[in-house]
Amino acid sequence: DTGVSQDPRHKITKRGQNVTFRCDPISEHNRLYWYRQTLGQGPEFLTYFQNEAQLEKSRLLSDRFSAERPKGSFSTLEIQRTEQGDSAMYLCASSPHFNEKLFFGSGTQLSVL
Amino acid sequence: GENVEQHPSTLSVQEGDSAVIKCTYSDSASNYFPWYKQELGKRPQLIIDIRSNVGEKKDQRIAVTLNKTAKHFSLHITETQPEDSAVYFCAANSAGGTSYGKLTFGQGTILTVHP
Numbered sequence: 089d090t091g092v093s094q095d096p097r098h099k100i101t102k103r104g105q106n107v108t109f110r111c112d113p114i115s116e117h118n119r120l121y122w123y124r125q126t127l128g129q130g131p132e133f134l135t136y137f138q139n140e141a142q143l144e145k146s147r148l149l150s151d152r153f154s155a156e157r158p159k160g161s162f163s164t165l166e167i168q169r170t171e172q173g174d175s176a177m178y179l180c181a182s183s184p185h186f187n188e189k190l191f192f193g194s195g196t197q198l199s200v201l
Numbered sequence: 202g203e204n205v206e207q208h209p210s211t212l213s214v215q216e217g218d219s220a221v222i223k224c225t226y227s228d229s230a231s232n233y234f235p236w237y238k239q240e241l242g243k244r245p246q247l248i249i250d251i252r253s254n255v256g257e258k259k260d261q262r263i264a265v266t267l268n269k270t271a272k273h274f275s276l277h278i279t280e281t282q283p284e285d286s287a288v289y290f291c292a293a294n295s296a297g298g299t300s301y302g303k304l305t306f307g308q309g310t311i312l313t314v315h316p
Binding site for chain 1: 205207233235237243244245246247250290292294302303304305306307308309
């Protein structure tokens with residue numbers, strides 16, 4: 089499968105714990121996006137990278153959230169001190185240079201107990 | 202920032218009928234409008250998109266229309282089939298600057314096609 093891959097598919101954690109998700113974009117895509125989707129809603133933009141540079145962050149991304157893309161390839165999204173309100177599907181997407189077509193991964197479903 | 206409203210939230214049709222989903226957007230600078238289909242437990246998949254220099258685009262049974270003046274766009278599915286049943290999301294981009302490629306999504310429409 090040469091699409092966007094995310095790991096893990098599911099994560100259950102206790103409130104207050106830290107979690108980290110990984111995204112591997114389509115190999116020739118230099119743009120990578122993180123979105124969050126809650127039940128019954130459309131995806132909400134969190135942040136995006138062009139190569140290794142993080143170019144924009146949503147105000148939804150509190151100080152407890154951090155994203156990296158150290159070598160311009162895979163990306164990680166870390167949530168520190170998780171809260172129940174963080175429970176959601178975290179979707180990663182990638183797109184080629186100067187092309188706004190987003191290709192999504194299958195997401196990581198986070199449940200905070 | 203951009204705001205996208207989508208209607209209806211649910212849509213039920215008989216197989217073979219047409220389905221129409223409508224969206225409005227707020228930012229007149231938006232110039233890219235994709236539609237995504239998401240089946241239960243699966244990733245959103247791009248099914249069709251349109252740019253603001255085009256009024257209509259078709260791909261087999263799917264078409265999208267755009268009215269820039271009114272700031273609304275619609276998805277039309279003809280000859281619906283049970284496998285069209287899914288959640289459909291419209292979206293609009295934030296054009297220009299560092300926001301290139303950032304999308305704002307509508308709330309989604311649950312389409313059910315009854316055999």
